[in-house]
Amino acid sequence: MKKLHIALMALVLLFLVVMPTFAKNYGIHMFTTWLVFIIATMGLNLTVGYAGQKSLGHAAFFGIGAYTVALFLKFGMSFWLALPVAAVNCFVVGMLVGWPALRVQTIYLAFATLGFNTAMWLVMRNEEWLTGGTFGMNNIARPSIGSLSLDGNLAYYYLVLCFTLVMGLLLWGLLRSPWGKAFTALRDNPIRAESLGVDTRRYTLLSFAIGAVYAGIAGGLYASQVQFIDPALFTVGASIMMYLMVVVGGPGYFLGPVLGSAVGVVLPEWLRFAQAWYLFVFGTAVVLLMIWLPDGLLSLPDRLRARRQSRMASAARTRQAMLQGEKA
Amino acid sequence: MSASVLKVAGLKKSYGAIQAVGGVSFEVMPGEIFGVIGPNGSGKTTLFNSMLGQITPDAGSIELKGRNVTGLGPLELSRRGVGRTFQTLQVFGKMSVRDNLIVAAQEHRGSMFSRMFAPGDSGLGERADALIDRFRIRHVAHLKAGELSYGQQKLVDIAMAFMAEPDLVLLDEPCAGVNPSLVGGISTLLKDLNRNPASGRQSSFVVIEHNMDFVMDLCHRIMVMVEGRVLAIGTPAEIRANKEVLDAYLGN
Numbered sequence: 250m251k252k253l254h255i256a257l258m259a260l261v262l263l264f265l266v267v268m269p270t271f272a273k274n275y276g277i278h279m280f281t282t283w284l285v286f287i288i289a290t291m292g293l294n295l296t297v298g299y300a301g302q303k304s305l306g307h308a309a310f311f312g313i314g315a316y317t318v319a320l321f322l323k324f325g326m327s328f329w330l331a332l333p334v335a336a337v338n339c340f341v342v343g344m345l346v347g348w349p350a351l352r353v354q355t356i357y358l359a360f361a362t363l364g365f366n367t368a369m370w371l372v373m374r375n376e377e378w379l380t381g382g383t384f385g386m387n388n389i390a391r392p393s394i395g396s397l398s399l400d401g402n403l404a405y406y407y408l409v410l411c412f413t414l415v416m417g418l419l420l421w422g423l424l425r426s427p428w429g430k431a432f433t434a435l436r437d438n439p440i441r442a443e444s445l446g447v448d449t450r451r452y453t454l455l456s457f458a459i460g461a462v463y464a465g466i467a468g469g470l471y472a473s474q475v476q477f478i479d480p481a482l483f484t485v486g487a488s489i490m491m492y493l494m495v496v497v498g499g500p501g502y503f504l505g506p507v508l509g510s511a512v513g514v515v516l517p518e519w520l521r522f523a524q525a526w527y528l529f530v531f532g533t534a535v536v537l538l539m540i541w542l543p544d545g546l547l548s549l550p551d552r553l554r555a556r557r558q559s560r561m562a563s564a565a566r567t568r569q570a571m572l573q574g575e576k577a
Numbered sequence: 578m579s580a581s582v583l584k585v586a587g588l589k590k591s592y593g594a595i596q597a598v599g600g601v602s603f604e605v606m607p608g609e610i611f612g613v614i615g616p617n618g619s620g621k622t623t624l625f626n627s628m629l630g631q632i633t634p635d636a637g638s639i640e641l642k643g644r645n646v647t648g649l650g651p652l653e654l655s656r657r658g659v660g661r662t663f664q665t666l667q668v669f670g671k672m673s674v675r676d677n678l679i680v681a682a683q684e685h686r687g688s689m690f691s692r693m694f695a696p697g698d699s700g701l702g703e704r705a706d707a708l709i710d711r712f713r714i715r716h717v718a719h720l721k722a723g724e725l726s727y728g729q730q731k732l733v734d735i736a737m738a739f740m741a742e743p744d745l746v747l748l749d750e751p752c753a754g755v756n757p758s759l760v761g762g763i764s765t766l767l768k769d770l771n772r773n774p775a776s777g778r779q780s781s782f783v784v785i786e787h788n789m790d791f792v793m794d795l796c797h798r799i800m801v802m803v804e805g806r807v808l809a810i811g812t813p814a815e816i817r818a819n820k821e822v823l824d825a826y827l828g829n
Contacts, residue, residue, distance in 0.1 A: 427692040427699050430672065430680040437669035444629070444663075446655035446684035446741065501671070555724070 261507060262414075269406050277402045278474075283514045284409045285471045288416050290494045290506035290513075292463020295420065297492065298500030299429065300456030301436025302350050306362035307491045309346075309369035310339045310461040312483030314468025316373065319386045319478055328392035328473060335469040336462045343461025347454040366485045373480035385479025389472050409470050416463060421503065423459075432456055433501070497538060499545025508546050580643060582607050582745050582781040583628070588637035590623050597623035599805040600637070605745070608779040610771055612786065612796030616826055620805040621785050625749060628783070629661055630654045642744060656685070660743035660780075664750045666730050670723025674714060674733050677722050678705040681740035701740070707775055708736045712766065728759045735763065739770060739780070748784045752791050760788060764795050793817070801826060 269280045293307045314335040321331030349361040373380045380386065391400050392408070399405045423429060434442040435452050443449050472478050490513055498509025520527045542548055581604040590598045598620040605611045613621050627634045630650040639647045641657055649657070669677050683692065683699040692699070709718045712732045717725055722733050731751070738746050751767070752760045767782065774780055786792050792799060793813040801808040801816060803825045809816060816822055 423693065425697045427680075427683040427686075427695050427697070429697070430676055430683060431692075433672055433676075434669050434680045437671055438667055440651075441663070441667040441669070442680075444651045444655055444661055444667075445681045445737065446652060447680070448652060448684070448689070451689065558724075 257504070261504075265410055265413075269403060274402055277406050279515060279518060281402070281406045281409050281474050282471075283510055284406075284413045285467045285474065286491070286494065286510035286514050287506050288409075288413055288470070289464045289467035290491055290498070290510055291416060291420055292460035292467070293491050294460075294495050294498075294500060294502075294506050295424075295432070295463070296456045296460035297495050298502070298505060299424065299436060300432040300452065302347070302453060302456055303355055303359040304346075304362045304457065304460070305359045305485065305488045305492060306346060306366035306369075307460070307464050308483045308485070308487035309366040310343060310464035311468035311471070311487070311491075312369060312373055312478075312480070313339055313342060313461075314465030315472040315478045315483070316380055316386070316468075317465070318469035318472045319389045320379070322390050322473075323386065328390070328469075332466060332469045335465045339461040339465030340458045343458035344454050346461070347457030350453050350457065351450055363485055363488070366483075366488050370480055370484055373483060380480070383479060383481075385477060387477040389476045389478065391473050391476070405474060409474065412466065412470060416466065420463075424503065428452075436501075493535065495545075497535065497545055499547030502545065502547035505545055505547050512546075580607075581605060581640075582609075582642055583783065584638075584640040584643075585624075585628065586638050586640075588624065588627060588639070589635045590620075590627060590632065591635055596805050598627070598634070601802070601805070601807055602637075603800055603807065603810060605781050605783060607781055608771065609798065610767070610782045610784065610796045612784050612792040612799040613802060614786070614789070614792055614799060614826070615802035615808075618804075619802040621802055622749075623805075624802070625747060625783075625785055629659070629747060655741070658741075658744035659747065660738035660741060660745070661747040662734050662738045662749055662751060664753055666727065666734060668722040668730050668733050668737070671721055674718045674720060674722050674725070675702075675705050675709065677733055678708060678736055678740050681737035682742075685741045704740065704775065708739060711769070711775075712736045728755055731755055731759075732763075732766075735766070739775065742775065742778055743780055744778070746780050746782050748782060748786075750786055751784065752786055752788045760791055764791055767795060 265284070269277050272280060289307065289311055293304065296302050296304050317335035317338050318328065318331040321334065322328060346362060346365050350358050353361060374383055376382070391405055393399055399408050431442070431447050431452050434445070434447050435449050435456070439449050494509035494513040495506060496509070497512045498505030498507065517527065517531065520530055523530050538546070542552070583605040585604075586602045588598055588601045589596070601620070601624055603611075613624065615621050623632070626632045628639055630648070630653065633648045637647070638645055641659065644657070646654060646657060669680065672680065679698050679701045682701050682704065686692070686699050686701070687695060698705070709715050712735070714729060714732055714736070717729055722730060725733065735748070735751060738748070751763055755763065771780065771782060784792065784796060796813060798810060798812055799816045800810045801822050808825055809819050809822050811819065
């Protein structure tokens with residue numbers, strides 16, 4: 250299983266490095282968007298998939314990151330300063346948004362975060378002096394590294410790829426450390442976790458804050474990628490879409506967001522031929538997936554393994570029963 | 578007489594007009610297995626929940642190794658060396674059995690910050706493996722805890738309570754729902770853990786249990802509760818011979 254995991258990751262990596270060189274501008278744009286959403290949903294996967302905190306406000310953090318970078322660049326400051334600031338902003342706001350999670354859970358928490366998302370969206374839309382209101386902010390520049398310009402779409406793609414890999418490795422390290430177990434314990438059984446000395450309050454807040462940092466960095470990268478942002482990108486609908494990506498890919502599976510984002514970003518493009526029927530097809534596919542694989546696409550191997558095990562166990566029971574029958 | 582591990586004095590808790598626990602006092606000595614029995618509604622669970630920080634008592638005090646811990650929450654109690662099991666199954670279903678054990682002690686090591694960079698098993702692998710062998714769950718150690726049978730999960734649940742090398746372990750109906758053949762196994766295990774603790778540091782146990790044979794066989798001393806009060810405290814032999822206890826509880 251472990252070898253398979255590594256082989257799978259190597260394959261995905263090779264694909265991500267090589268494929269865009271064959272793609273046209275629009276293709277590169279799609280690939281970049283995919284990566285941006287991988288970063289964002291990796292964070293949401295930590296909050297929702299590993300720590301079990303139902304958050305429907307992730308797009309707000311994505312927006313905070315995007316507007317932070319856009320505003321910094323507007324005032325002539327460096328992208329490389331803007332991105333860390335976006336991350337810190339999101340960390341702090343993430344902590345605050347995690348607060349309700351200490352009191353309410355499940356659907357109630359989802360609504361609390363949804364309310365936060367709506368409030369943030371209203372700020373983005375109404376505070377025209379700062380955010381440009383519904384007209385949004387345009388001419389967001391792309392960064393450069395020293396004399397190396399990242400203006401080109403392919404160059405920027407590789408920058409985002411680097412971020413995806415680094416953020417992915419950091420998360421992998423975190424999840425393999427005792428923190429990963431603490432988050433999972435919090436998700437599986439918070440009462441038991443607390444009785445074992447797991448500080449569930451802190452881990453809850455941190456799961457929100459760290460998840461928010463991922464969304465913030467993704468949002469910042471996205472602002473520079475599309476060079477124009479407006480509040481419509483950061484609605485509750487966008488949060489639900491990100492949640493869907495996590496659920497479809499497989500919450501609590503490390504590579505879930507890679508697959509989930511592909512479904513959320515790339516699949517709609519493939520379904521363009523369906524035009525007005527696109528959402529119908531997409532919606533139906535999601536409904537069917539939730540019926541057959543409620544734990545997401547990546548739960549398929551586990552499912553098959555569990556099925557094989559139960560088949561083997563039942564065969565063993567039958568054999569046992571027959572042996573006993575012979576003895577009798 | 579050596580100082581007690583747990584000292585409960587004058588504990589009271591009422592729910593509205595109903596007094597669930599009305600002035601209960603007892604002490605648990607180092608290495609002692611202390612049983613709490615009584616009919617339904619006698620206040621055992623309220624007593625237990627007070628000792629575990631689940632509810633705050635109205636009056637009275639709880640001392641752990643001479644330090645007042647009245648009103649402290651489950652998290653603080655865990656840090657001060659109290660392990661517990663639950664009446665219903667409480668394992669982490671999607672983690673492996675081994676990881677269940679590791680997470681049961683990892684938060685007792687280092688600071689939160691240092692744990693971010695600690696190895697995945699927090700250096701607790703050996704301790705977990707030792708308990709896995711003692712509990713004879715080696716063959717399922719790699720499986721997700723949620724996939725195990727009820728009895729196996731119960732064993733994992735009990736093993737978790739011992740991972741952090743606690744001074745005091747509170748066992749809430751360890752035999753509830755367990756098939757009779759395993760009850761003996763759990764009793765043997767607990768006696769063994771009491772006599773030969775993994776760390777050389779002896780734990781005291783407090784056990785709530787309805788299975789009378791189990792309690793009489795396992796416990797050094799037993800407290801009988803009736804209607805929120807202590808009816809008697811004594812060795813199993815003394816409890817069996819106590820007329821009041823026979824009338825109130827054991828008689829039938």
